Amino acid sequence: MEIAIKLFQFILSISILVILHELGHFLPAKWFKTKVEKFYLFFDPWFSLVKKKVGETEYGIGWLPFGGYVKIAGMVDESMDTEQLKQPAQPWEFRAKPAWQRLIIMLGGVTVNFFLAWIIYSCLSLFNGEMYTDLTKFNNGIGVTEAGKKMGFQSGDKIINIDGKPVERLENASINILLGDQVTVLRNGKEVTFPIEKEGVAEVLKQKEAKLYITPRFPMIIDSLASPASKASGLAKGDKVVAVNGKPTPFFDEVSTVLSENKGKTIAIDVLRNGKQETFNAAVDKDGKLGVGVDQKALASVVTDKKYSFGEAIPRGFERTIEALTMQVKQFKIMFNSKIQGYKNVGGPIAIVKNMPVDRAADGGISINWAAFWSFTAMFSVWLAFLNLIPIPGLDGGHVLFTLYEMIVGKPVPQKVLENAQMIGVIFLLGLMLVIFGSDIFKIFAGKL
Structure with a gap:
């Protein structure tokens, strides 16, 4: 049940983002009277799940949930359909449009992603704080x-x-x-x-x-006894741990450190109970735990719940969008740092699904945490905007780069160069997807996911 809810959230989020991203290309293309042959949620190699032609455009849902696309006439894209490009350019084709119109069409997707994140973050700030x-x-x-x-x-x-x-x-x-x-x-x-x-x-x-x-550093006050060993130790709810094996441990992190050093051993714990210090012997399990619950009131004291008015939520939504974008850019520094080797921690769709947020009720029931869902969707929208702007052929950024080159130099990039670059880009992206999926599968078998 839990995995089904997480998978539903992931597909719903991706569907929202893909449809709106592709609309960002579709609408300006239509505005500039460019023919759009296909509008697809997910990819449809060999066959599609659903399709219907309305006017000149075929709308459909593919079976491969890695994104989506709009197929614009006269454009070298991931479909690698170059037959029509061998004919003279027609007025309704992408390649026949002025460079500035093509640039707007290509930037439409990432623009929508950015504004979508801004809207979501503003709403979250207003309604949830x-x-x-x-x-x-x-x-x-x-x-x-x-x-x-x-x-x-x-x-x-x-x-x-x-x-x-x-x-x-x-x-x-x-x-x-x-x-x-x-x-x-x-x-x-x-x-x-x-x-x-x-x-x-x-x-x-x-x-x-x-x-x-x-x-945060706070004293360790026992709130509950969760294991038979802890119940047999003599410890009780309300005890404040002050020392372990004679070593003063006024804070929880110090207790945790000593416990991790004594896995599987019996230790002496000094506690304050009703103003008096008493000592008990307790068993530490193989994970370095006592089997007790810790009073969380101290944690609540360091939490701030900030609310925003409508006028404050909009600029705060913008700030959160920029913060998310900055975070995505910085993460690339970790990925390619040889000392950190952050690339080993890159997660793909399987890791994302596994980490989708859910609410767990006291009776064991599981439901969608909608605030967390929309927060994830906003973050992922920013991620898609950033990723698509990377100047790699096959991504929007690659098309933007070639169009800017044309606007600066005054002549278009040769068609053959575009086709070869697109082919290289598609092969690179497919290889990257295989590596990411392979990493997820390896982590599953290694017990790291």
Whole structure:
């Protein structure tokens, strides 16, 4: 049931984005009286699931859910149909239109993607606001994992800025640190600026919960006993852990560190109970856990729930769109950094489906988290806009590049060059898709997905 809901969300999101992206090409093409032969959601090699011709255009749904396309007469595209290009150009063909009209047609898809993200983010800001973990409320600083320490952080640091820019939200900061060069923290009362060690970034990216290398520091107060071993230990709800094996551990991250060092062992835990300190022996499981639930009230104290008026939501939606776009651009730096080897963490459709957000009810029921769905759709819309603008033949950016060349030089790129470039681009993109799918399949068998 869960995988079905996640798959439905993915297909729905992709369908919305593809249809609107292709409309961005379709509408200006029609406006400039250019013949559009096909408008398809998903690709249709050999056959289509549904098709119907209306006027001069065939509308349909393909069976290969990797995107979609509009086939514009007189244009070298991924269909590689060059027969009509051997004939003299007709007034209704793409190649017969002025360069500025062709440029508008090609930029229509990414323009729609950008504005769609802006609209979605503005609506989310207006109707849902933004809930985030506020770094300015981290009175005890941050707790960091061993991977975080390799990056240069120390437990107790208070993050001030990343690459010279002030930070407020943990959710953004934890990603921007991975993409950044240096960070400034308040450490023992002094400002310290240090470079972000890429070996530590690579270590963080290997973890399934990569964003959790930084957490707020708060005392560990037991809220529930979840395992038979924890119930037998004598620990009780409300106990505040203050030391493990005689080592003071005033904060949860320090308790976690000691527990990870004592997997499968029995440890002595000092707790405060009703104002008195008591000691209990407890078993640590093979994963470094005590089998207890931790009081989350301290976490709630560092959360900010920000609301926006209509006038504030629109500019905030624009800011969120730019933030998402900037994040996509920065991620390329991680992918091609030899020390980080971020390309190993690239996920394809299978990984995306697996990570689609859902709501889980107390009775075990699963439903769609619509706010998270629309947030994902907005982010993915920005991603599609950025990806399509990369100047690779086969993508919108490749067509834009050739058109700009024509506008600057004053003459079009030779037809044969366009055809060969398109063929190379299509082969490259197909190869990239195979690599990404192969990576997903490998991770499934390796237990990393």
